[in-house]
Amino acid sequence: MLVDSHCHLDFPDFAGDLPGVIARAEAAGVAGMLTISTRVAKAETYRTIAHAHRQVWHTVGTHPHGAAEEPDVPAETIAALATDPRCVGIGEAGLDYHYADAAPAEVQEQVLCAHIEAARLSGLPLVIHARDADAHMERVLADEMSRKPFRAVLHCFSSGRRLAEVGVELGLFVSFSGIVTFRRSHELREIARAVPHDRILVETDAPFLAPEPHRGRTNEPAYTADTARSLAATLGLEPEAFARLTTENFFRLFSKARLASGPSSEGA
Template identity: 80%
Template sequence: MLIDSHCHLDFPDFAADLPGVIARARDAGVTRMLTISTRVAKADTYRAIAEAHPEVWYTVGTHPHGAAEEPEIPAEAIAALTDHPRCIGIGEAGLDYHYDDAAPEAVQERVLRAHIAAARMTGLPLVIHARDADAHMEAVLTDEMGRGAFKAVLHCFSSGRRLAEIGVELGLSVSFSGIVTFRRSHDLREIARAVPHDRILVETDAPFLAPEPHRGRTNEPAYTADTARALAATLGLPFGDFAALTSANFHRLFAKAGGGPVAGMGA
């Protein structure tokens, strides 16, 4: 069994055939998926997807690309939206300085800190987005962890080795996407080898970043299996052992999901 720990099933890419997307995932051995919020305002959308598909959980939060749209949502309001049994995490939130038209750094940081506070309030893990912001992210995470512990995962990791090391030191998990399968991702594979096995997760970030051999296509949860095979080979683990490892890591981090079969499904 594999778990896609990060996908965006609400995106238009999947609107025409979401049941088919989920069926293909199950056929590939990806029996569970976590669909990730990009806007708090869309919480009802994520909840509806999870309620319609027992294979799916969801999170609530504001992506840094949306920080300018939702700059002042208090931690209490975010936390209040997590009462639903299938809402198992906060985010994704973070810092992204890749684009010139992104929200100001101060706004992104304020939104990120509100999500960290919500993670503390609820005990749910924060899904962290970090792109071209390693030093600032390190500073925020170190400062916030000093104010009080919280659970989190550095999702779709493509940052430098130091941020991975700092994340592990702070108790965070690290999730790898299809980027790790790309021919030129030698450094990223070296980082993956250095992450403790009990901190590694696997994801698609679908519909983005399809792994080899699907690169250039719309990514979907079924392709988690391709990234998992590449990561298993990178770590020198049998595929089945890697699948079991990352599933156990997922349930340890996202404890609200529980460790048993999803309703209506086998293990």
């Protein structure tokens, strides 16, 4: 059994065939999927998907690309939305300076810190997005963790070794996507080897970043199996052992998912 710890099942890429996407994932051994929020305003969309499919859980939060659209959502509001029985995490939130038109750094940090507080209030883990912002992210995480601890994962890790080391030191998990299968991702595979086995997760970030041998196609949760096989080889583990490891890690971090893993119910 594998769990896709990060995908976006609400995206238009899947609108016409979501049952098929989920069925293909199950056929590939991916028994659980966490669909990730990009806007708090869409909370009902994620809730609907998760309650309609027993294999799916969801989060609530604002992606850094939307920080300027939702700059002032209180932590209390996010935490309240997270009480839904199939909501198992906060985010994704973070810092992304890759694009020139990104929200100002101070706005992204403000939104990230609100989500950190929501993670504390709810007791749920935060899904962190970090891109081209290593030094700033390290500073925010260290400052906030020293103030009051919270649980979190650095998702779709593609940053430098230093941020991975800091994250592990602070107790965070590190999740790897299809990027780790790319031919030129030698450094990323070295970073993966250095992450303690009890902190590693696997994801697709679907519909983006399809792993080899599907590169160039629309990514989907079924392809978690391909990334998992590549990561298992990188770590020197048998695929079955790696699947057990990452699934156990997922349920340790997203512990509420165990409580919500039975048949979904809109009335729950």
